[in-house]
Amino acid sequence: MIDPDRFLDDAARAEGTDGSAARLAAQAGMPLRVLIVDDEEDAFVIARDLLCRHSGGRFTSTWAATMDEGLRQLATGDVDVALVDYHLPVGDGLELVARARAAGSRTPIVLLTGRALEGTDVDALNAGAIDYLEKSDLSAQGLQRVVRLAVERARIAERLRHSLGLRTAVLNAIADGVVVTDRDGRVTSVNPSAAIVLGRSVADLIFTSLGSRDWEMVGEDGTPLAGDRHPALRTLASGEASPRVVVGMARPDGSRAWISLTVSALVRPGESAPYGAVLSFSDVTAFRALADELRQAQKMEAIGRLAGGIAHDFNNLLTVISGYSDLILSDLPDDDIHWADVDEISRAAARGADLTRQLLAFGRRQMLQPIVLDLDQSIGELVSLLIRVVGEDVALDLRSGPERLHVRMDAGQLEQILLNLAQNARDAMPKGGRLTIETRRSTVGAASPADDGSLPEGPWVVLSVADTGIGMDAQTRAHAFEPFYTTKDVGHGTGLGLASVYGAVRQSGGHVRLRSEPGQGTTVDIYLPPETGPATLPAAAPGRSLIGGSESVLVVDDEESVCGLVAAILVRRGYIVRTAPDGAEALRIAQDVTVPLDLLVTDVIMPGQDGWEVAAQVTALRPGIGVIFMSGFAGHAVVRDGLVRPGIEFLAKPISSSDLLGAVRRVLDGRGGAPGSSAGTPA
Numbered sequence: 001m002i003d004p005d006r007f008l009d010d011a012a013r014a015e016g017t018d019g020s021a022a023r024l025a026a027q028a029g030m031p032l033r034v035l036i037v038d039d040e041e042d043a044f045v046i047a048r049d050l051l052c053r054h055s056g057g058r059f060t061s062t063w064a065a066t067m068d069e070g071l072r073q074l075a076t077g078d079v080d081v082a083l084v085d086y087h088l089p090v091g092d093g094l095e096l097v098a099r100a101r102a103a104g105s106r107t108p109i110v111l112l113t114g115r116a117l118e119g120t121d122v123d124a125l126n127a128g129a130i131d132y133l134e135k136s137d138l139s140a141q142g143l144q145r146v147v148r149l150a151v152e153r154a155r156i157a158e159r160l161r162h163s164l165g166l167r168t169a170v171l172n173a174i175a176d177g178v179v180v181t182d183r184d185g186r187v188t189s190v191n192p193s194a195a196i197v198l199g200r201s202v203a204d205l206i207f208t209s210l211g212s213r214d215w216e217m218v219g220e221d222g223t224p225l226a227g228d229r230h231p232a233l234r235t236l237a238s239g240e241a242s243p244r245v246v247v248g249m250a251r252p253d254g255s256r257a258w259i260s261l262t263v264s265a266l267v268r269p270g271e272s273a274p275y276g277a278v279l280s281f282s283d284v285t286a287f288r289a290l291a292d293e294l295r296q297a298q299k300m301e302a303i304g305r306l307a308g309g310i311a312h313d314f315n316n317l318l319t320v321i322s323g324y325s326d327l328i329l330s331d332l333p334d335d336d337i338h339w340a341d342v343d344e345i346s347r348a349a350a351r352g353a354d355l356t357r358q359l360l361a362f363g364r365r366q367m368l369q370p371i372v373l374d375l376d377q378s379i380g381e382l383v384s385l386l387i388r389v390v391g392e393d394v395a396l397d398l399r400s401g402p403e404r405l406h407v408r409m410d411a412g413q414l415e416q417i418l419l420n421l422a423q424n425a426r427d428a429m430p431k432g433g434r435l436t437i438e439t440r441r442s443t444v445g446a447a448s449p450a451d452d453g454s455l456p457e458g459p460w461v462v463l464s465v466a467d468t469g470i471g472m473d474a475q476t477r478a479h480a481f482e483p484f485y486t487t488k489d490v491g492h493g494t495g496l497g498l499a500s501v502y503g504a505v506r507q508s509g510g511h512v513r514l515r516s517e518p519g520q521g522t523t524v525d526i527y528l529p530p531e532t533g534p535a536t537l538p539a540a541a542p543g544r545s546l547i548g549g550s551e552s553v554l555v556v557d558d559e560e561s562v563c564g565l566v567a568a569i570l571v572r573r574g575y576i577v578r579t580a581p582d583g584a585e586a587l588r589i590a591q592d593v594t595v596p597l598d599l600l601v602t603d604v605i606m607p608g609q610d611g612w613e614v615a616a617q618v619t620a621l622r623p624g625i626g627v628i629f630m631s632g633f634a635g636h637a638v639v640r641d642g643l644v645r646p647g648i649e650f651l652a653k654p655i656s657s658s659d660l661l662g663a664v665r666r667v668l669d670g671r672g673g674a675p676g677s678s679a680g681t682p683a
C-alpha cells in the first residue's frame with residue numbers, strides 16, 4: 001500500500017528543478033481547488049467540512065449537483081481535483097469521468113461511493129479516474145491526503161506523458177532505425193526510420209517476432225544468420241550486447257537492405273536476465289553498393305594490368321610468327337605444297353592478334369587514333385557486316401533521331417564494340433529474334449532516371465544495343481564484363497566480348513550499363529561524351545605505301561627476334577638496315593658520322609633507356625631524321641591513355657609487313673631530302 005506522505009515527499013524531490021518544481025513552489029501558499037460533484041447537498045457539506053475544516057486554508061471547494069454542471073466546471077480548467085459521487089441522478093460517476101477525458105480534461109478525479117461493488121475500483125481506473133474511495137472510510141486526514149496524492153499523481157503522470165512524448169519525438173526524428181522487443185523477441189516499438197529502411201510500415205512490424213521470416217538476417221557473405229548467430233536472438237539469450245555488425249535483410253519488394261546493427265539488452269537493476277532488447281541500425285545499402293563498385297573497379301583494373309602485360313609480351317611473339325609467315329608466303333609460289341601450311345600459321349597468328357587486341361581493349365591499353373565520328377553514319381557503314389554476323393534469323397533494327405550525333409573515338413574501336421555486341425546478341429537468340437541499335441542524346445542530372453551516382457552529370461550521347469534473347473540472371477550480370485567469364489559451351493567464345501567492350505568504352509571516356517533479366521533480353525547502354533566539332537573526313541588511300549626504297553634505317557628493339565624480322569622486311573624492299581638491341585648501341589651508331597641515317601624505328605618499352613629517350617637523343621644527334629615508334633602496350637609517354645600523341649608515327653604490335661612498309665614510306669616521304677641526308681657531324 002502506498003504511504004501518501006512518503007509518496008508526496010518522493011514526488012516533490014522528483015520534481016527537481018524543472019517547470020513542475022516551479023509550479024509546486026508557486027502553489028505552496030495557495031489552496032487546492034476541489035470540485036465536489038454529488039446530487040445530495042448534505043453529502044457535499046460533509047465532504048467539504050472534512051476537507052477544508054482544520055486544513056489551514058490549504059483547500060477550497062465548489063459544488064456541482066449534476067453531471068453536466070460538473071463537466072462544465074471541469075472544462076473551465078479552474079479545478080485542481082474533483083471528487084465525484086459514483087451515483088448521480090442522470091448517469092453515474094464513471095460516465096462523467098469518461099466524458100471528461102474524452103473532452104480533453106486532465107484534472108485528476110477521485111470516485112466516491114456509498115458502498116463498494118466488486119470490480120468498481122477496476123472500472124474507475126479504466127474509465128480514467130486516478131483513485132477510488134468509499135464514503136464510509138472518509139476522515140479529514142484521509143480525505144486531505146487522498147486529494148493531495150491525486151494532485152501529485154496527476155502531475156507525475158503529466159511529466160511521464162511529456163517524457164514519453166519527448167522520447168517518441170526523438171525516436172521519430174533520428175535517422176537511425178530503432179526497434180524495441182520484449183523478452184520473447186516480440187517487437188513492441190518501431191520508429192519510422194526503421195520501417196523505411198526495411199521497406200515496411202510500422203504497423204506491419206509491431207508484434208512480429210525476431211524469430212520469424214520478417215527478421216531473417218544474412219551475413220556480408222550471404223550466409224543466413226540463425227539461432228545463436230542471429231545478433232538479436234543471441235543478445236536476448238545471453239544478455240550480452242552484440243557488437244556492431246553489417247547484416248542483410250530482405251525487403252518486401254525483393255531487394256535487400258544492408259544495415260549496420262547494434263543490439264543492446266534491457267536489464268532491470270538487480271536482475272541478470274534481459275526483459276527485452278533494443279536494435280539500433282543505420283542503412284548502409286548505398287555505401288555497400290559503392291564499396292562493391294569500388295572493389296569491382298579495382299579488380300577490373302588489376303585484371304586489366306595483367307591482361308595488358310600478357311598482351312604486350314604475346315604481341316612480340318605474334319609479330320615474329322606472322323611476319324616471317326608473310327615473308328615465306330611471299331617467296332612461295334601459290335602451288336607449293338607448303339603454302340597452305342604456312343598460310344594456316346599466318347591465320348592462327350591473326351586470330352591470336354585479335355585476342356590480344358581484345359585483351360588490350362579490356363585493359364584500356366589499346367593504341368587509338370581517335371577522330372570525330374558521325375555516330376549514325378559510322379553505324380550505317382557497318383550494317384552489311386552486322387547483318388552477316390547476326391544471321392538471317394535475327395532482324396536488325398536501327399533507330400536514330402533527326403539530329404547528327406558526333407563523338408570522338410577510334411573508328412576501329414567502334415566497329416569492334418558493335419561486332420562484339422552483335423555476336424553476343426546472336427548467341428543469346430539461337431532461335432532468332434530482334435537486335436535493336438539506337439542512338440540518342442541524354443542529360444544526366446540529380447533528378448534524371450539515368451542517375452545512379454556512377455555517371456557524371458551533363459550531356460551524353462547514348463548508343464544502346466538491345467536483343468530479345470535469353471537474358472542474364474544477377475550472378476551473370478555481376479561477372480559479365482570480366483575477361484574469360486562466359487556462359488557459353490567450351491569452344492564457343494573466349495569470354496572477352498563484353499570485357500573488351502567495357503575497356504574500349506572506358507578508354508574513350510565513356511561508361512557502360514547493362515540491363516538484363518532472364519527471359520527478357522539484354523540491353524547494353526553506352527554513354528559517350530558528345531563532340532561539338534564536325535566529323536572527320538575519311539583519310540585518303542596511300543599511294544606508294546608498299547614501295548621500297550634505298551634509305552638507311554636504324555632498328556632498335558630489345559627483342560632480337562622482332563628486331564631481326566623488321567630488318568628482314570626492310571632489306572627485302574631495298575632499304576639499308578642497321579640494328580641495335582638497346583639505346584646505348586643505338587646512340588653509338590648515331591654518333592658515327594660515317595653512317596648515314598634517314599629513319600629510326602624503335603620499340604617503346606626497353607630496359608635501360610626506353611624508346612622515347614632513345615628517339616630524343618638520336619634526333620638531337622641527327623636533326624631531320626624520321627622516327628617510327630613500335631609497341632604492344634599503351635602505358636607510356638608516347639601515348640596518353642592509349643591515344644597516340646599528335647605528330648607521332650606509331651605502329652601497334654603485332655606488326656604486319658604492309659603496316660611497316662606503309663609507315664616507313666609515309667615518314668620518309670614526309671621528311672623530304674635525299675637518302676642519307678641526315679648524315680653529318682653530331683650535334
